[in-house]
Amino acid sequence: MDAVEEIKARLSIEDVVAEYVQLKRSGRNLKGLSPFQAEKTPSFMVSPEKGIWHDFSSNKGGNMFSFVMEMEGVDFRGALEILARKAGVDLEVYGRSRSNSKLKERISEVLELATRYFQQNLAKNPDSLSYLTAKRNFSRQTIIDFRLGYSPAVYDGLVKLLTKRGFSDDELIRAGLAVRRRQGLGDMFRGRIMVPLMDQFGGIVGFTARLLVDDPNAPKYFNTPQTILYDKGRHVFALSQAKEAIRTSKYAVVVEGNLDVISSHQAGVRQCVATAGTAITEGHLKTINKFTSDIRLCFDKDQAGLNATERAIELSQGLEIRLSVIDIKDAKDPDELINKDTNAWLEAVTKPIYAMDWLFERYKNIHNPTSASGKKNYTDHLMRSIRRLQDSVEVEFYLAKLAEVTDISLEAIKSKYAQKTEALKTPALRKSKASESQDPKSDQLAYQDQLLGLLLLYPITRRIFETLDFDPVFATTERQYVFEFVANNPHVTVGGEIPEELQSVKDYVNIITLRAEELYQDLDASARLIEVNDLVRRLQKDHKKQKQIEISDAIKEAEDLGDYARVEELLSSYNVLIKE
Structure with a gap:
């Protein structure tokens, strides 16, 4: 058993999710309001039996690890460490490298001790406490909540304390708490209000320090230097x-x-x-x-x-x-x-x-968009920002606004915009448009998932095959594959164990059966049959519409080629199709 499996054995997905989402029993499953979208009707589902979750409002889903990754904004390793702590699993046992982990633990421990030292000194120093309460108007509770403190104006008070606690000079320097000077190793922060910097879980990673008494020869504020725990370019305070x-x-x-x-x-x-x-x-x-x-x-x-x-x-x-x-x-x-x-x-x-509206006003204060040079500078600055927009509607809107503000024709503004725009298109824009056009799970196709979920869960609904008079075509290969499985295995129920033949589309099957169970578990057999019939009719209607489009395209192509015999043949097929 590896670390992931041991964590799964010790924790249930229900317990993990319930720390973030209020869940209610719904048959064999649990449901709650989406933690990702504002909604009034619950669309967030958890299957304890399968160990999965799915949020139908945002189309996100997975296991307990992916859920923690979403909620805490961490990668898989971060989720593994969070859940390992909850489960009491020691990752060291599973051979994970501990060189960095040991150092991080030592740095984290010494930073926590330093925070307590600063807090204790704040309570002993009336001037620093008065600065926070009288000048900054912070309440005692706020001071406690943010763990604010004070570093005394002494050379090495913290260094001496931490050295006695068994920390080496190197550890204190690497934690950003000490610095070597001519007099020897001394405290990094002296005579300053101390504001702890925490990671997103509340662990101390460093400090912001503000001078209690302003000194023209010293910076008013400065932070812990870059360390193994503190990354200035990514850390977000509070x-x-x-x-x-x-x-x-x-x-x-x-x-x-x-x-x-x-x-x-x-x-x-x-x-x-x-x-x-x-x-x-x-x-x-x-x-x-x-x-x-x-x-x-x-x-x-x-x-x-x-x-x-x-x-x-x-x-x-x-x-x-x-x-x-x-x-x-x-x-x-x-x-x-x-x-x-x-x-x-x-x-x-x-x-x-x-x-974008802020930029319009900002540049209006810098450039005068009523003079010729002002119009040029104003449009140059804003055009750079408009070219970076990734939504075509926004682009149109702000080009029109730019034309209005500068009193330049929209044609001239669009001509200026067109220059270099293709070269400036970002990979992110190309990627987003490509993925948008390839997205197989749009709301318009959700009914196909409902149909397949019903057919998988309730074999009685497969009676529909007895009267099916067309070959259903689904929007994606995974949907088509699941349909073929159901058609060829009329008596196999897919609820708990996923059959071997469906292992390649296991995640998709788990999602659609979870949704179908929520939607149809309270219906009787006849009501489920009615629902399947309705969904099949919709599938047939879409199939017919697609055929009409294909024939129309073929007619146009034949007309362009001058193949009028082919045009007549296709028109005949089209007329037959619309009369069906």
């Missing part, structure tokens, strides 16, 4: 505290400062996170995108913040992200607005400006 609110609200608010995040959470906007100041990267956006595609930016209104917003918009256009910008009016940052008017912040996050 994701562990915000992820549930992000899932519930279906959007994330991204601000510039960690203290802005804490203020926002205290004000009630708990779906708020921060990147590494204005240094936002594609890695940050991808991390947040694991939880939502609706990202709302609110960087400071200085030049650095405005530039970072532009950069984030550019990065997002190559990803499947809907980016918008929160307008905080005259406030310089979210914290200032929250302290002035909390309700204004609560309202602002619900009324963001879509990224």
Whole structure:
């Protein structure tokens, strides 16, 4: 037995999913509201018997590992480690490399001890506590929730403590807690308010440190350097505290400062996170995108913040992200607005400006779109952003808007757009269009899955074959394969064990039988037969429609070739078909 099998043996999919979704019994299965889409009617199904789940609103599904990957935004290895901890399975027993794991464990342990040290020192230092409560207006509970602390202005207080606890100089340096100076190994952070940086599960990976007393010779803020646990280009501050609110609200608010995040959470906007100041990267956006595609930016209104917003918009256009910008009016940052008017912040996050509309206004303030040179610069800047859009409707809309704002003809704007557009098309756009055209599981074909699920689960419905007067053609090879199996095995029930002949399409069979069981388990045999008849009639209608299209295409081709005898023959076939 390998690690995966042992975890499956110790945990049930029901227990794993129930930590995230409220489930109710539905026959042999369980159902609940989708954790991925807003809905009122449950479409999320779990089969304890088969150990699978499927969300019919988003067409996602799989086993307990894929579910944790979706919910926690991790890869398979991450899901394996999460479930191993839940199951009490030691992955070391299964021969996994432990060199990095051991180091990570030691670094994680020393960072946790450092956090407690900073928390204890905050309680002992009235000035640092006053800064947080009186100046930043943080409540005691907020200070506890975010584990805020204080690093004393001493040379090596933390180093001495951790050395006594058995940690080596190398471990302290690699954790980002110590640095070598002429006087010897000393604390990295001194005389600063300490804000722990956590991974998405709440483990400490580093710190943001703010000077308690401003010093022109020292940076006001600085972070832990890059370590084995802390990746500045991917780490998103407060994701562990915000992820549930992000899932519930279906959007994330991204601000510039960690203290802005804490203020926002205290004000009630708990779906708020921060990147590494204005240094936002594609890695940050991808991390947040694991939880939502609706990202709302609110960087400071200085030049650095405005530039970072532009950069984030550019990065997002190559990803499947809907980016918008929160307008905080005259406030310089979210914290200032929250302290002035909390309700204004609560309202602002619900009324963001879509990224492209924000750019239109942003460039209008930089260039004068009424002069000749202003029109050129304005259109040049916006054209670059429009060319990166991946939706043709959006492209048309913003080209028309650009023509209106600049008072240039739409024809001229479209001509400018056409220049270099083909060369600028992104691989992501080509990929999305290709996959869109090849998607076999659209809603229009769901009835075929319902028909096959009924035929698999309830052999009595196969009586339909006795009166079938056409050869059914399904939209995909896997559907056609399942139909042929059912037609050739009239008495085989497919409910629990999947027959050997269907192992190659096992995942598909599990999904359609799970759905069919939910839809039809309460019907009697006659009602199921009626349902099958209705679905077969629809299949026949689609089959007929497809034949009509094929004959129409063949007629056009014959006309182009001047083969009028063939045209007459095809017209005769077409007339017979429409009279059937």
